[in-house]
Amino acid sequence: TGGHTTEILRLLSCLSESYSPRHYVLADSDKMSEAKIRSFEQKRAETYSKSQFTLDRIPRSREVRQSWISSVVTTLYSILYSLPLTYKRKPDLILCNGPGTCVPVCLSAFLLGLLRIKRTIIVYVESICRVETLSLSGKILYYFSDYFIVQWPDLKKKYPKSVYLGRIV
């Protein structure tokens, strides 16, 4: 969604073509991100002609301020929905920065790793908006990610297993 998409595209901006093909996963209710992504990829293709990407949509796992019990149910549904997608793409790396959409995708990849089907490295970058507290996605994925990146020093202190690189967006 919106701010998250802008941030993640900035994170991608300096990556080499080793990080290709790129598979974007969006919430089905997200209208604006697709345009931003296509625009980014179009510019990228001007420099790297062999550049490839795909776009998939999954049901949104949680509405803002949805009760946590119903969130568990909708998130479980989203994990089941994401499993075939993650299995099909078998990514080497999952990069995410916090929208609810990323939790089921990461958890499905984590599951595929446990089942020894595909080992995916999960890198989570907490949004720049998070200075003192983690988002709910962050609180969950802190335990499931291989690298958890925060952008402010307070969070590094509170979450010692995290990585602090300063502001990266």
Add this chain to the structure above:
Amino acid sequence: FRFKDSLAEDLQRADLVISHAGAGSCLETLEKGKPLIVVINDKLMDNHQLELAKQLHRDGYVLYCNCSTLVETLQSMDLSALKPFPPGQPEKFASFLDKVFGLQ
């Protein structure tokens, strides 16, 4: 106006921006190098949205007030005391990932 696709043009022409504490608004404004006063609406905001505004203020990048103190802030503000906002460094992230994958 109610909603525009992009405020970039208006931002470019502005000398001073007064905004709510939304992260996108704050960062977009600071990146264009415009002085910014962030107005907090205590009743509307949930805590996490304030975090970034507060930190930006602590670091000296923005001025900060609430609806009732806005006029006073405008009268007594010293915009030259605001520090220029350094851009983020996505290249550090790229470097980090390259190390993780042994690409360096």
